[in-house]
Amino acid sequence: MSKIVSVHSFRGGTGKSNTTANLASLLAMGGARVGVVDTDIQSPGIHILFNLDESEMGHSLNDYLWGKCAIKDCAHDVTGHLGTQVKGQIFLIPSSIKAGEIARILREGYDVGLLNDGFRDVVTEMGLDYLMIDTHPGLNEETLLSIAISDALVIIMRPDQQDYQGTAVTVDVARKLDVPKMLMIVNKVPQAFDLDDVRSRVEQTYKVTVTAVLPHSDEMMTLASSGIFSLKYPDHPVTQGYKAVVAELQR
Amino acid sequence: MNQQQFERAVQELRAGKEDIRPSDVVVYSEPLRSSLTQAIRLGRISLTDFSKLLEVERTQAQQLIALLVERHLFYVSAFTSPTDTYYETRLSASTRPMTRLRPDVWKKIDD
Numbered sequence: 317m318s319k320i321v322s323v324h325s326f327r328g329g330t331g332k333s334n335t336t337a338n339l340a341s342l343l344a345m346g347g348a349r350v351g352v353v354d355t356d357i358q359s360p361g362i363h364i365l366f367n368l369d370e371s372e373m374g375h376s377l378n379d380y381l382w383g384k385c386a387i388k389d390c391a392h393d394v395t396g397h398l399g400t401q402v403k404g405q406i407f408l409i410p411s412s413i414k415a416g417e418i419a420r421i422l423r424e425g426y427d428v429g430l431l432n433d434g435f436r437d438v439v440t441e442m443g444l445d446y447l448m449i450d451t452h453p454g455l456n457e458e459t460l461l462s463i464a465i466s467d468a469l470v471i472i473m474r475p476d477q478q479d480y481q482g483t484a485v486t487v488d489v490a491r492k493l494d495v496p497k498m499l500m501i502v503n504k505v506p507q508a509f510d511l512d513d514v515r516s517r518v519e520q521t522y523k524v525t526v527t528a529v530l531p532h533s534d535e536m537m538t539l540a541s542s543g544i545f546s547l548k549y550p551d552h553p554v555t556q557g558y559k560a561v562v563a564e565l566q567r
Numbered sequence: 568m569n570q571q572q573f574e575r576a577v578q579e580l581r582a583g584k585e586d587i588r589p590s591d592v593v594v595y596s597e598p599l600r601s602s603l604t605q606a607i608r609l610g611r612i613s614l615t616d617f618s619k620l621l622e623v624e625r626t627q628a629q630q631l632i633a634l635l636v637e638r639h640l641f642y643v644s645a646f647t648s649p650t651d652t653y654y655e656t657r658l659s660a661s662t663r664p665m666t667r668l669r670p671d672v673w674k675k676i677d678d
Contacts, residue, residue, distance in 0.1 A: 429588060432658035436610065460590035460672070464607060465658060489676055492593045494604040 318439045320447045321565060322466040326482030328453040330472045331503045334536070335558070336450040337365040338546045339470070342562045344395065344404035348445040351391065351438055353377065353409040355431065355462070356452045357421050360411035364541050366394040368408060376412040380434055381426040387434035388441050400547050407442060428458040432465055446565070455485060463490055468497040468565055474504045475514055480521065487522045499527040499564055501557070506532050527564050528557030568598050568621045580634035587640040589658055594675045606656055611644055613651045
Protein backbone atom coordinates (compact mmCIF):
# COMPACT_ATOMS: atom_id res chain seq x y z
CA MET A 317 0.00 0.00 0.00
CA SER A 318 1.34 3.44 -0.89
CA LYS A 319 2.37 5.92 1.78
CA ILE A 320 2.26 9.69 1.83
CA VAL A 321 5.16 11.11 3.84
CA SER A 322 5.39 14.80 4.74
CA VAL A 323 8.77 16.22 5.68
CA HIS A 324 8.40 19.30 7.80
CA SER A 325 10.32 21.69 9.99
CA PHE A 326 9.00 24.68 11.86
CA ARG A 327 11.93 26.83 10.89
CA GLY A 328 13.85 27.15 7.63
CA GLY A 329 17.40 25.97 7.04
CA THR A 330 17.07 22.73 8.96
CA GLY A 331 18.00 20.56 5.96
CA LYS A 332 14.48 19.59 4.98
CA SER A 333 14.98 19.38 1.22
CA ASN A 334 18.28 17.58 1.62
CA THR A 335 16.69 15.06 3.95
CA THR A 336 13.69 14.56 1.63
CA ALA A 337 15.97 13.95 -1.35
CA ASN A 338 18.13 11.50 0.58
CA LEU A 339 15.20 9.53 2.00
CA ALA A 340 13.59 9.35 -1.44
CA SER A 341 16.84 8.16 -3.02
CA LEU A 342 17.42 5.46 -0.40
CA LEU A 343 13.84 4.25 -0.81
CA ALA A 344 14.36 4.10 -4.58
CA MET A 345 17.68 2.28 -4.09
CA GLY A 346 15.64 -0.36 -2.30
CA GLY A 347 13.42 -0.74 -5.36
CA ALA A 348 10.53 1.60 -4.53
CA ARG A 349 8.74 3.96 -6.92
CA VAL A 350 8.97 7.30 -5.19
CA GLY A 351 7.38 10.64 -5.98
CA VAL A 352 8.80 13.85 -4.53
CA VAL A 353 6.75 17.06 -4.52
CA ASP A 354 8.34 20.41 -3.86
CA THR A 355 5.55 22.34 -2.14
CA ASP A 356 7.96 25.02 -1.02
CA ILE A 357 6.48 27.16 -3.76
CA GLN A 358 7.84 30.40 -2.36
CA SER A 359 11.45 29.24 -2.33
CA PRO A 360 11.83 25.98 -4.29
CA GLY A 361 15.16 24.19 -4.29
CA ILE A 362 14.96 20.40 -4.18
CA HIS A 363 15.31 20.18 -7.99
CA ILE A 364 18.97 21.24 -7.51
CA LEU A 365 19.67 18.10 -5.48
CA PHE A 366 18.27 15.98 -8.29
CA ASN A 367 20.24 17.92 -10.91
CA LEU A 368 17.08 18.96 -12.73
CA ASP A 369 17.89 21.94 -14.86
CA GLU A 370 15.33 24.68 -15.46
CA SER A 371 15.49 23.98 -19.20
CA GLU A 372 14.38 20.37 -18.58
CA MET A 373 11.53 21.31 -16.30
CA GLY A 374 8.65 21.66 -18.73
CA HIS A 375 5.54 21.73 -16.55
CA SER A 376 5.86 22.53 -12.87
CA LEU A 377 3.54 22.24 -9.88
CA ASN A 378 2.49 25.84 -10.50
CA ASP A 379 1.05 24.85 -13.89
CA TYR A 380 -1.06 22.14 -12.25
CA LEU A 381 -2.34 24.57 -9.62
CA TRP A 382 -3.31 27.02 -12.35
CA GLY A 383 -5.19 24.28 -14.21
CA LYS A 384 -2.80 24.20 -17.17
CA CYS A 385 -2.02 20.46 -16.95
CA ALA A 386 -2.63 17.26 -15.00
CA ILE A 387 -0.34 16.70 -12.02
CA LYS A 388 1.13 13.62 -13.73
CA ASP A 389 2.40 15.90 -16.51
CA CYS A 390 4.55 17.77 -13.96
CA ALA A 391 6.34 14.62 -12.79
CA HIS A 392 9.90 14.31 -14.12
CA ASP A 393 11.74 11.01 -13.95
CA VAL A 394 15.02 11.99 -12.29
CA THR A 395 16.26 8.46 -11.63
CA GLY A 396 18.93 8.80 -14.31
CA HIS A 397 20.18 12.01 -12.70
CA LEU A 398 21.36 10.23 -9.58
CA GLY A 399 24.54 8.99 -11.23
CA THR A 400 24.31 5.51 -9.81
CA GLN A 401 22.41 2.29 -10.36
CA VAL A 402 18.97 2.57 -8.75
CA LYS A 403 16.53 -0.37 -8.63
CA GLY A 404 13.43 1.78 -8.25
CA GLN A 405 12.41 5.12 -9.74
CA ILE A 406 12.17 8.71 -8.56
CA PHE A 407 9.74 11.22 -10.02
CA LEU A 408 10.14 14.85 -9.05
CA ILE A 409 7.31 17.36 -9.21
CA PRO A 410 9.19 20.65 -8.99
CA SER A 411 7.89 24.10 -8.24
CA SER A 412 8.59 26.80 -10.76
CA ILE A 413 11.79 28.76 -10.31
CA LYS A 414 10.66 31.57 -12.60
CA ALA A 415 10.47 34.78 -10.58
CA GLY A 416 7.23 35.90 -12.25
CA GLU A 417 5.50 32.60 -11.52
CA ILE A 418 6.64 32.58 -7.89
CA ALA A 419 5.42 36.15 -7.50
CA ARG A 420 2.08 35.29 -9.12
CA ILE A 421 1.40 32.36 -6.82
CA LEU A 422 2.29 34.46 -3.78
CA ARG A 423 0.03 37.23 -5.00
CA GLU A 424 -2.96 35.14 -6.07
CA GLY A 425 -2.64 32.15 -3.76
CA TYR A 426 -3.88 28.71 -4.78
CA ASP A 427 -6.32 26.07 -3.63
CA VAL A 428 -4.40 23.86 -1.22
CA GLY A 429 -7.20 21.32 -1.42
CA LEU A 430 -6.51 20.97 -5.13
CA LEU A 431 -2.89 20.32 -4.23
CA ASN A 432 -3.90 17.50 -1.92
CA ASP A 433 -6.25 15.97 -4.48
CA GLY A 434 -3.27 16.06 -6.82
CA PHE A 435 -1.21 14.09 -4.31
CA ARG A 436 -3.80 11.35 -4.25
CA ASP A 437 -4.11 11.32 -8.05
CA VAL A 438 -0.38 11.11 -8.68
CA VAL A 439 0.01 8.22 -6.23
CA THR A 440 -2.70 6.26 -8.02
CA GLU A 441 -1.89 7.17 -11.61
CA MET A 442 1.85 6.60 -11.32
CA GLY A 443 1.63 3.56 -9.04
CA LEU A 444 3.88 5.13 -6.42
CA ASP A 445 4.98 3.30 -3.30
CA TYR A 446 5.85 6.55 -1.54
CA LEU A 447 5.00 10.17 -2.09
CA MET A 448 7.37 12.49 -0.24
CA ILE A 449 6.11 16.03 0.35
CA ASP A 450 8.83 18.61 0.90
CA THR A 451 6.79 21.24 2.76
CA HIS A 452 7.26 24.93 3.34
CA PRO A 453 8.63 25.69 6.81
CA GLY A 454 6.30 27.05 9.47
CA LEU A 455 2.60 26.41 9.87
CA ASN A 456 -0.15 27.43 7.50
CA GLU A 457 -3.29 25.77 6.21
CA GLU A 458 -1.29 24.01 3.52
CA THR A 459 0.86 22.37 6.17
CA LEU A 460 -2.17 21.36 8.20
CA LEU A 461 -3.73 19.73 5.15
CA SER A 462 -0.51 17.92 4.25
CA ILE A 463 -0.28 16.56 7.78
CA ALA A 464 -3.98 15.62 7.76
CA ILE A 465 -3.53 13.32 4.76
CA SER A 466 -0.06 11.94 5.55
CA ASP A 467 0.59 8.43 6.75
CA ALA A 468 3.92 9.52 8.21
CA LEU A 469 5.39 12.84 9.24
CA VAL A 470 9.12 13.41 9.41
CA ILE A 471 9.92 16.39 11.64
CA ILE A 472 13.36 17.91 11.37
CA MET A 473 14.90 20.22 13.92
CA ARG A 474 18.31 21.51 14.90
CA PRO A 475 19.54 21.64 18.50
CA ASP A 476 18.67 25.33 18.69
CA GLN A 477 16.37 27.10 21.14
CA GLN A 478 14.24 28.61 18.35
CA ASP A 479 13.76 25.18 16.81
CA TYR A 480 12.86 23.64 20.18
CA GLN A 481 9.88 25.91 20.70
CA GLY A 482 8.60 25.80 17.12
CA THR A 483 8.92 22.03 16.88
CA ALA A 484 6.66 21.65 19.91
CA VAL A 485 3.90 23.34 17.91
CA THR A 486 4.39 20.96 14.96
CA VAL A 487 4.34 17.92 17.24
CA ASP A 488 1.14 19.16 18.83
CA VAL A 489 -0.53 19.65 15.44
CA ALA A 490 0.54 16.18 14.33
CA ARG A 491 -0.97 14.66 17.45
CA LYS A 492 -4.25 16.51 16.98
CA LEU A 493 -4.42 15.26 13.39
CA ASP A 494 -3.65 11.67 14.47
CA VAL A 495 -0.63 11.15 12.21
CA PRO A 496 -0.08 7.38 12.39
CA LYS A 497 3.73 7.66 12.37
CA MET A 498 5.79 10.59 13.59
CA LEU A 499 9.56 10.42 13.04
CA MET A 500 11.86 13.02 14.56
CA ILE A 501 15.28 13.88 13.15
CA VAL A 502 17.72 16.16 14.96
CA ASN A 503 19.97 17.55 12.26
CA LYS A 504 23.25 19.49 12.06
CA VAL A 505 24.30 18.61 15.60
CA PRO A 506 27.71 20.18 16.38
CA GLN A 507 30.53 17.67 16.79
CA ALA A 508 31.12 18.93 20.34
CA PHE A 509 27.67 17.68 21.44
CA ASP A 510 27.03 14.23 22.85
CA LEU A 511 24.58 12.70 20.33
CA ASP A 512 22.98 10.39 22.92
CA ASP A 513 22.45 13.31 25.26
CA VAL A 514 20.77 15.32 22.48
CA ARG A 515 18.53 12.37 21.64
CA SER A 516 17.54 11.90 25.25
CA ARG A 517 16.75 15.59 25.79
CA VAL A 518 14.63 15.84 22.64
CA GLU A 519 12.73 12.64 23.46
CA GLN A 520 12.01 13.91 26.96
CA THR A 521 10.85 17.29 25.67
CA TYR A 522 8.40 16.03 23.03
CA LYS A 523 7.64 12.50 24.22
CA VAL A 524 8.47 11.32 20.70
CA THR A 525 11.06 8.74 19.68
CA VAL A 526 13.97 10.35 17.88
CA THR A 527 14.71 8.22 14.84
CA ALA A 528 18.03 9.84 13.96
CA VAL A 529 20.50 12.34 15.39
CA LEU A 530 22.62 13.56 12.50
CA PRO A 531 25.97 15.18 13.24
CA HIS A 532 27.06 18.31 11.44
CA SER A 533 29.02 17.17 8.41
CA ASP A 534 31.71 19.07 6.55
CA GLU A 535 31.27 16.64 3.66
CA MET A 536 27.60 17.65 3.43
CA MET A 537 28.55 21.33 3.42
CA THR A 538 31.19 20.70 0.77
CA LEU A 539 28.75 18.78 -1.41
CA ALA A 540 26.60 21.94 -1.25
CA SER A 541 23.43 20.37 -2.70
CA SER A 542 25.22 19.31 -5.87
CA GLY A 543 24.11 15.71 -5.39
CA ILE A 544 22.59 13.15 -3.08
CA PHE A 545 24.78 12.76 -0.01
CA SER A 546 23.78 9.20 0.91
CA LEU A 547 24.68 7.94 -2.56
CA LYS A 548 28.06 9.65 -2.49
CA TYR A 549 28.88 8.72 1.11
CA PRO A 550 27.09 5.41 1.72
CA ASP A 551 28.99 4.60 4.92
CA HIS A 552 28.92 8.04 6.53
CA PRO A 553 27.18 8.35 9.95
CA VAL A 554 24.69 10.81 8.41
CA THR A 555 23.76 8.20 5.79
CA GLN A 556 23.34 5.61 8.56
CA GLY A 557 20.89 8.01 10.19
CA TYR A 558 18.93 8.41 6.95
CA LYS A 559 18.85 4.63 6.61
CA ALA A 560 17.35 4.34 10.09
CA VAL A 561 14.56 6.72 9.05
CA VAL A 562 13.99 4.78 5.82
CA ALA A 563 13.75 1.53 7.79
CA GLU A 564 11.04 3.10 9.96
CA LEU A 565 9.15 4.37 6.92
CA GLN A 566 9.25 0.91 5.37
CA ARG A 567 7.96 -0.75 8.54
CA MET B 568 -20.38 6.57 20.41
CA ASN B 569 -23.20 7.05 22.87
CA GLN B 570 -26.41 8.97 22.17
CA GLN B 571 -25.06 12.17 23.70
CA GLN B 572 -21.90 12.00 21.56
CA PHE B 573 -24.00 11.27 18.48
CA GLU B 574 -26.24 14.28 19.06
CA ARG B 575 -23.22 16.48 19.62
CA ALA B 576 -21.64 15.21 16.40
CA VAL B 577 -24.81 16.00 14.46
CA GLN B 578 -24.91 19.45 16.01
CA GLU B 579 -21.26 20.10 15.14
CA LEU B 580 -21.69 19.01 11.53
CA ARG B 581 -24.85 21.09 11.16
CA ALA B 582 -23.09 24.20 12.47
CA GLY B 583 -21.80 26.07 9.44
CA LYS B 584 -22.48 25.85 5.75
CA GLU B 585 -18.98 25.93 4.32
CA ASP B 586 -17.16 22.90 3.00
CA ILE B 587 -15.19 20.92 5.56
CA ARG B 588 -11.49 20.60 4.84
CA PRO B 589 -9.53 17.63 6.22
CA SER B 590 -7.70 19.92 8.65
CA ASP B 591 -11.00 21.35 9.96
CA VAL B 592 -11.83 18.10 11.72
CA VAL B 593 -9.58 19.00 14.67
CA VAL B 594 -12.42 21.15 16.02
CA TYR B 595 -14.85 18.24 16.34
CA SER B 596 -15.48 16.23 19.47
CA GLU B 597 -14.49 12.62 19.99
CA PRO B 598 -15.04 10.06 18.55
CA LEU B 599 -16.10 12.02 15.45
CA ARG B 600 -12.71 13.74 15.12
CA SER B 601 -10.55 10.61 15.21
CA SER B 602 -12.97 8.65 13.01
CA LEU B 603 -12.85 11.38 10.38
CA THR B 604 -9.04 11.64 10.43
CA GLN B 605 -8.94 7.88 9.88
CA ALA B 606 -11.49 8.01 7.04
CA ILE B 607 -9.56 10.85 5.38
CA ARG B 608 -6.32 8.84 5.37
CA LEU B 609 -8.09 5.73 4.12
CA GLY B 610 -9.52 7.78 1.26
CA ARG B 611 -12.47 5.45 0.77
CA ILE B 612 -14.80 3.93 3.34
CA SER B 613 -18.05 1.98 3.22
CA LEU B 614 -21.15 2.85 5.19
CA THR B 615 -20.74 -0.41 7.07
CA ASP B 616 -17.14 0.36 8.04
CA PHE B 617 -17.99 3.93 8.99
CA SER B 618 -20.71 2.75 11.35
CA LYS B 619 -18.27 0.22 12.86
CA LEU B 620 -15.62 2.91 13.22
CA LEU B 621 -17.97 5.19 15.10
CA GLU B 622 -19.74 2.32 16.86
CA VAL B 623 -23.16 3.61 15.86
CA GLU B 624 -26.24 2.11 14.26
CA ARG B 625 -26.27 2.08 10.46
CA THR B 626 -29.08 4.64 10.40
CA GLN B 627 -27.07 6.97 12.64
CA ALA B 628 -24.01 6.55 10.41
CA GLN B 629 -26.20 7.40 7.42
CA GLN B 630 -27.36 10.56 9.17
CA LEU B 631 -23.79 11.69 9.86
CA ILE B 632 -22.65 10.82 6.35
CA ALA B 633 -25.53 12.79 4.85
CA LEU B 634 -24.18 15.86 6.64
CA LEU B 635 -20.61 15.10 5.54
CA VAL B 636 -21.80 14.77 1.93
CA GLU B 637 -23.75 18.01 2.24
CA ARG B 638 -20.60 19.78 3.40
CA HIS B 639 -18.53 18.12 0.68
CA LEU B 640 -16.05 16.21 2.80
CA PHE B 641 -17.52 12.92 1.55
CA TYR B 642 -18.97 11.96 -1.80
CA VAL B 643 -20.46 8.72 -3.05
CA SER B 644 -17.78 6.56 -4.63
CA ALA B 645 -18.00 4.74 -7.92
CA PHE B 646 -17.11 1.62 -5.90
CA THR B 647 -20.62 1.59 -4.45
CA SER B 648 -22.17 -1.84 -4.88
CA PRO B 649 -25.72 -3.11 -4.42
CA THR B 650 -24.72 -4.42 -0.99
CA ASP B 651 -22.96 -1.36 0.42
CA THR B 652 -22.46 2.33 -0.26
CA TYR B 653 -18.87 3.55 -0.45
CA TYR B 654 -17.74 7.11 0.14
CA GLU B 655 -14.55 8.93 -0.76
CA THR B 656 -13.13 11.87 1.10
CA ARG B 657 -12.70 15.06 -0.85
CA LEU B 658 -9.57 17.07 -0.12
CA SER B 659 -10.33 20.03 -2.33
CA ALA B 660 -13.12 21.70 -0.40
CA SER B 661 -12.79 25.28 -1.57
CA THR B 662 -15.83 27.32 -0.75
CA ARG B 663 -13.83 29.82 1.23
CA PRO B 664 -10.99 31.98 0.01
CA MET B 665 -7.52 30.94 1.06
CA THR B 666 -7.02 34.29 2.72
CA ARG B 667 -9.78 33.54 5.20
CA LEU B 668 -8.76 30.64 7.41
CA ARG B 669 -11.00 29.09 10.03
CA PRO B 670 -9.89 30.77 13.24
CA ASP B 671 -11.34 28.02 15.44
CA VAL B 672 -8.94 25.48 13.93
CA TRP B 673 -5.93 27.43 15.14
CA LYS B 674 -7.61 28.09 18.48
CA LYS B 675 -8.25 24.38 18.97
CA ILE B 676 -4.60 23.64 18.23
CA ASP B 677 -3.52 26.22 20.78
CA ASP B 678 -5.89 24.90 23.47
